[in-house]
Amino acid sequence: MSKKYLPLAATIAVFLAIFLIGGANYNNFLTTRVLGNILADNSFIIIAAIGATFVILSGGIDLSIGSMIGFVGVCMAVLDSMGWNPVATALVMLVFGILFGALQGYIIDFCNIQPFIVTLAGLFLLRGMCFMVTLDSVPIRHDWVADYASWKIGLPGKGVLRSSAIVMLVSLVVAIYIAHFTRFGSAVYAIGGDRESARLMGVNVRRTTVKIYALGGFYSALAGVVYALYTSSGYPLAGSTLELSAIAAVVLGGTLLTGGVGMVAGTLFGGMILGLISTLIIFNGSLNSAWILISSGVLLFAFIVMHRFLVSSFDLKGAK
Template structure:
C-alpha cells in the first residue's frame, strides 16, 4: 500500500559534512536483539515454571523437531532479503517426499533417488526465478503458481501417504549423535546446522551475499551500480527451491514417509520465522542468525505449550500471529526512524 497521505519529506536537520553520524545504535541489530531477548525470556519462563524444562535435551529437541523448518527458513531468508517471497516451499516439501517415497518404493537405489529429490525443488526454483526476473511477474504470483504446480504434481503421483522402508533412509532417520551426558541430536540437525553456517558465511563474506542485500536495499540502484541483479535474483529462488527440497528430504527422514499433504502451510511458518527473526519483509536487512532465532522461538512456543499441558496447540498460531504483528510494527518503527 502506498502511503498517500504523507508525501516524502526531504531529509533535514542533517549535520554538516564530517560531523558524526546522526545516531549510534545500529538499527539493523535491534530486531535480532529483540528476538534474542524474547527467546531468553521464553526460555527462562519455561525453566522457572516447568520441571525438566531446563534439560539440555529439551533445547536439542527443539532443533531435532524443527531441523527441516530451519533449512527451509534459511532459503526463505535469502528470498526475503532480496525483497521477494516464496510461497512454494511447503508444496515442494510434499513433492520431494512423495517423489522420493514413490521411487524408493519402486526399488530405485537411494544413491539415485536422493540427488533426484534435491534436484526437484532446485529446478522449480530456477524456473520461478526466471519467470520473476525475465517476465517481471510478481514473486507472490509466480511462487503461488509454483505452489499449485508442486502440490498438484504430488497429488497426481499419489494421494496417499507412502511409507519409506529403504535401508539408507531408515539409517539416516535413526542416526543419532550422542554426547557424554546422554543427550543427542539427529542427523537432520547436523545437516541443518551445516546449511545455516554455510548460508550465513555466504551472506557475510561473498559478493553474491552482498549483492543480495544490495538488491533488497534498492534494486534500481544495484542495477545502476553494475551489479548482476538478474543473475542474483534467479540464484536466490533457485537456492530457496534447493533448501525446500533438502527440507523435504529431512522431513522424509523425520517422518519416514512421503505424503502429498506434507508441509501444508509450512510456507507461513517459514515466513513467520524469518520475520520474527528480524528480517525486513521489504528486503535488504536481516541475518541468517535471526532466522535461526525465529525458528527457535516457534519451536519453543510449541515446547512450552506441550509442557503446560492444559494449553492447546492453537495457542501456537495465536501467539505466532501476535509476535508477527509485534515484529512488523517494530520493523515499521525502525525503518521510519532510520529515514
C-alpha cells in the same frame, strides 16, 4: 551497537525469555534434551526458512515452500518403493528444487511480476504434482533411512543432536557463509535494499534473482528430504501452509519483509522460537494448539511493528 543488530538482538532476547519462562514453570524444560528435540523437530522448517531468508532479504517472497516439501516427500517415498537408493533420490530432488526455483526466479524477473503471484503458481503446480505422484501416504523402507535416523552427536547433559538437526546446522553455516562472505550475498542485500540502485551499481539483477530463487528452491527441497527422512514417509498433503511458518520464522528472526535488512543466523532463532512455543504448549498439556497459532501471530505482530519503526529510523528509500 549498530541499529542493524537490533532486530537480531530482540529475537535472541525473546528466545531466551521464552526458554526461561519454560524453565521456570516446568522441571525438565531447561535442558539440552529439550533443546536437542526442538532442533530436530523443527529442523525442516528452519532449513526451509533459511532459503526463504535469502528470498525475503532480496525483497521477494516464496510461497512454493510447503508444496515443494510435500512433493519432494512423495517422490522420495514412491521412488523408494520402486527400489531407488534414498541418497540418489535426495540428490535428484535437490537438483529439481534448484531448477524449479531458478525457473520461478526467471519468470519473476523476466515478466517483471510480483514474486507473490509467480510462486503462488508454483505452490499450485507442485501440490497438484504431489497428487499426480500418489494419493496415499507411502512409507520409506530403505535400511539407510534407519541408519540416518540413528546418527547423533551427544550434547552436554542428556541431550543429543540428531541427524536432522546436524543437517540443519550445517546448511545454516553454509547459508551464513553465502550471505555474508560472498559477492552473491552482498548482491542479495543490495537488491533488497534498492533494486534500481543495485542494477546501476553493476549487480546483474536477473542472474542474481534467478540464483536467489534457485537457492530458495534448493533449501525447500532439502527441507523436504529432511522431512521425508525424519517421518520415513511421503504424504501428498505434507507441508501444507508450511510456507507461512517459514516466513514467520524469517520475520521472527529479525529479517525485514521489505528486504535488505536481516541476518541468516536470526532465522535459526526465529524457527526456534516457533518450536519453543509449541513445545511449551505441549508441556502445559491443558492448552489447545490454537494457542500456537495465536501466540505466533502475536509475536509476528510485535516484530512487524518493531521493524516498521526501525525502518523509518533507517531512513530507507523504499520504506513505504
